[in-house]
Amino acid sequence: MRPVSEVIDIHGAQLSRRGFLAGGGALVVALEVLPDGAQAAAPNTTLNPAMLSSWIEIGADNTVLIRTGKSDFGQGSIYTAYRQIVAEELDIPFEAITRVVSADTDRTPDGGGTFGFLGDVNGNGMPNLRKVAAYARQALLELAAQRLGVARDQLSVADGVVSGGGKRIRYGELVKDQNLKLTIPIRGQIEGFMGLAVEGNPPMKPVASYKVIGKSFKNSAIVSKVTAKELWVTNVKLPGMLHARMVHPATLGSTLVSVGAFDKAKFPNTQVIVKGNLVGVVAPDEWEAIQAARQVAAATKWSDWKGLPGQANLFRHLRSEADWKSARVNKGAANKGDAASAMAAAAKKFSASYELPYMKHAPIGPTMALADVQPDGMVTVHTHTQNAQQLRVQIALMLGITADKVIVRTYAGAGHYGRSNGGNAGGEDEAVILSKELGRPVRVQWMRADDMQWSTQSPAAYSDIRIGLDAGGRIAAYQANHHMPAGQDDRPIGAVLAGLPTQRPPGDKDRPASGNTLYDEWVYDGILNSEERGHSTWQIGQLDSPLAAGLRDHAMRTPGQYQQNFPRELALSEAAALAGADAIQFRIDHAKEERLKSVLARLRQESGWETRPAPNPRAASAGEMRGQGVSVMLRSGTYWACACQIAVTPATGALAVEKITVVVEPGIVVNPQQLKRQVEGGILMGVSEALYEEVAFDESGVTARDWQSYPILKMADMPEVKVVLVHRPEVGSYGGGSEAANALASPAIAAALFDATGKPVRRLPLRPSYVKGLLQA
């Protein structure tokens, strides 16, 4: 061994050689703070420093391992796009990346949430691993130049082999028997919501020379899932593990009066654990725990509470009782001109108010976690989370310990579409509380009703839209006031029930959080006067509930933007009708961005669109009314346009979506097959939301408890789905693809219902009873 021999500057990163290893060797792309960098990790991190420092390992055998703080929730990105991006920047084959380590707090470097896989919210196509790989490539070139005695600019790389000056060397040989360390600049907090971000601007491979990006590589996790080899979180077992079922309060504001008894002869190994208002029923056998919990639940007494407005009064409550004045009003970044004056002078005016219900994330498997609290105070949580580092902080806060005492391990599980992007999805904290109490590993599995009634939901919202047209039928003024209760309650509910410390709820007693920013990126640059505002209030029931619970809200796929894009796009379609214009052409005429105009023009070609104003001039035939609708969105750097054709049966109010076409232009398409599947899934989730989804609740709590009381789309009711991927390498970056599609379906379907019937649609879902009511109005 020899001491540090040299430090080389690599575009702001530093490469050091710290002596030779006896065997093996790897280029460890390390996470270290440069002198002017931000804090890498809280001082109490549990991460093994040697492991913390690793994002990418290139082995002497030419295989590569990558690590990411994000997890997989069905996007497949960490197994496909991330491999492709790293392989591309390193110039290695996709197959050389043999291992992906993700989202375990002790084994991944960057933290952050499982969202924005391909870059930040602006869709900059710059995930951490891309920059890390780019730095690594430069370091490898530097090493090769030294080893081969060939100038760097004479070297080229293909398939992990560096060549130049008639010589060649594989990456594996470069790193063999060396202890090399590349230190790269980062900023942020590993335990923050966004985690760490890699800084600097290492040279990136030119898009024109891409070989791996753009191909449909398959998702390795799909093979293990289809062949029953996947270790799902539900399948994790620990020695001595106990099964628990929770007995949650009778209402969202009930406190415990008395715990029910159970038949000890019938359930000999059952224990009931009570902590504040938290009641858990625990047994070594899962079926015993389930049956005993049913008995305990039936006999447990809770105080009554009726602090919610009830579903029928929701929008009356939001409009006339909720406090929208105390929170700061957010203004759209794209607001311009003088919308009020232009509105006053408009030749024709349109104004409408749109309402969106609460919706559930509704994972197909209810949330589940296995916790192991050891006598020495170490806590390990095995679960399925979108933000493991945040969950770790929440558990530590709850127990009053430092985060270095908590490890979160993440496994495959049922997707829950944003519910845990701030850490918990439900059950993790309860498993920890019970395990600590019992000194054994405890597995908490929520039942279907727990998941419907005690999880967070996507917040209800209403928006008032006004559009003024000039004499030529162009939009002269656009005004939108979006109202939505706080949308990101990250408190673990078990900790709340147990009276243990949690982070604060959104807002405080005197002032609601101003969470309703303008999520829906403005795309109609051709409108000269536009003014959008976002209004916020407390979560319903939050202040009144003795549990401080109420209807807790949380981000759900395309959060906030769903609630704002639906009214905007539906209003645009209605304004087009008022102007006597075709809804696609009307949008093109108010856009300046060429990418948006292109996706709309392509949509018109691909969707079977009839260019004409709405409503459909053809009378209903054979007892059916038919219509078409369109919607657009810009999200995370991707332009989306969607069109649908529907049929309405007036006698029943049944709405059948017959075909949906989506044009997706993210700039660079990283993996066509994976993107197509993501978009299809998003669209069908969106059809489900548009047609069926609405959380039923009364004055006490959520009354939906299963798939009959919260119905979702079934296969027989799916439309034909056509996905058109537009690859535009000249854009130079890749935008996101896992969100947006679900939000596009709703305004397109609602606009199609307007087109079919001539009746203005003002809310979701479009269940037959609502459609029938519209037709009779």
Place this chain on the structure above:
Amino acid sequence: MAAITVNGAQREVQSPVDTPLLYVLRNELDVTSPQFGCGLAQCGACSVLLDGREVRACVTPVSMALGKEVTTIEGLPARWARQKKLPPAEAEKTLHPVQTAWIEEQTPLCGFCQNGMMIKATELLEKTPSPTDAEIKAAFTTSGPSAHLCRCGSYAAILEAVRLASALMMKSGNT
């Protein structure tokens, strides 16, 4: 003590016979592909084949499986090998065409429901080797105690995967 046949092997069961099959498979026999989704026979995440017929393991007491054959996706390759009388060497490396199709079409998103989807597809294709799209949709919607639900919206991918599985099975039948 009760005994059931799971994926071709005789298994002794200690649990009381009124225990739902799901918990016996997952916890006692370590056959973990059937997943808990609702416990109410409303979603299909726990589906298994019982003598070739799809049932919901979450509401089927183990007593109903006595003397019958339970097949889960762990047992699909062997089931196919037996049906096609494949020699052991070939059987070992052969997946069921439903699994092959599910991989080829990249069907699962989160994948939590897909165990039940593949079980339903196998049941369908064993009875109806070349189903129409309408028959496929009906199988996944109205043929069982409830529709098979996918929250991620993989229905379009499932439809394509069933078509491919059918083609693969028909092809193997002709050779």
